[in-house]
Amino acid sequence: MSNILTIKEELFIGSGGHQSTYIHPIDRTKCIKIPHSPDDGDVRKEMRYRKLCARKLAKSRLVTEYFGTVETNLGLGYIFERVLDYDGNTSKDLKDFLPKVAPDTQTLQRIWTILLNFKSDFLHENIAIVDTDITNFMVQEPAKGSYRVRIVDNIGTPVLIPLVYMFDFAAAWKAKRYWNKIVDWLAINYPEVIPPELVAQLKEK
Ligand SMILES: Nc1ncnc2c1ncn2[C@@H]1O[C@H](COP(=O)(O)OP(=O)(O)O)[C@@H](O)[C@H]1O
Ligand SMILES: [Mg+2]
Incomplete structure (x- = not known):
């Protein structure tokens, strides 16, 4: 059995210049971001900030929670809290x-x-x-x-x-x-x- 998580296209939420965001296939309260390039500077910058300011961000009301990485069929994914409305739709x-x-x-x-x-x-x-x-x-x-x-x-x-x-x-x-x-x-x-x-x-x- 492989440990690679399969993300289907129907889970796609949106994409900007650096990464594509998908609903987590197993946990709908989370999303997975796949950088367009594995060594994206913006993603590295965000991860550095999250590491150095972990204590401050743990208390933040504004910034979404980060849950680590996962191997997927689309490449290495970064797992975050998904911003959801009360009705279950992405905000x-x-x-x-x-x-x-x-x-x-x-x-x-x-x-x-x-x-x-x-x-x-x-x-x-x-x-x-x-x-x-x-x-x-x-x-x-x-x-x-x-x-x-x-x-x-x-x-x-x-x-x-x-x-x-x-x-x-x-x-x-x-x-x-x-x-x-x-x-x-x-x-x-x-x-x-x-x-x-x-x-x-x-x-x-
Ligand atoms: N935590 C999240 N919950 C729900 N949707 C998200 C979340 N993060 C990003 N998205 C959606 O995915 C899009 C692309 O993600 P983003 O992190 O902004 O990528 P980029 O770095 O390419 O701009 C966002 O504009 C937003 O619509
Ligand atoms: Mg963006």
Whole structure:
């Protein structure tokens, strides 16, 4: 009997520039990521960050849990918590979640609350992220009508001497910079949903 886990194409969730994500064939609360290249720099960066900041990430509300590697028919896979809604479906990423045109007041209010809570979690946990790609943030609905943002990718830092791994003040400084970059990006790309009055609340001085 072989120990290689078989992943069928129907379990495919999504893919970005670096890896393809599948539902775990045996445990639907987990997903498996297969890097497009076995020596992907971004995957290495994330694994280094997860190792060095294991204690901090174990307590994180934002970052998905990591469960180690597994041999699969598609190559070496990395097992993570799958971001799921209360109905068992994979959550939407922030790009699919945000409407491009102004929604009704109730929906708008919900989006504003989700983003303000994301701000509070992000600046509390000071997670190091590499860019402002909002497909790496998923909006989870763990119970009907209750939402939280989760970070599934692009964590770590490219710098050689990773001060942000070692010192809280450096992590806080960097997180604040990146947070404000995310807000600027959202304000430019979703002006109907994120108007100046919300930008003022989201930005951190
Ligand atoms: N933990 C997760 N739970 C559910 N879906 C996920 C998870 N991680 C990633 N995905 C989905 O898979 C896509 C690709 O995964 P990602 O880690 O972002 O790969 P890449 O490094 O190539 O961008 C994501 O955009 C998201 O839609
Ligand atoms: Mg991604």
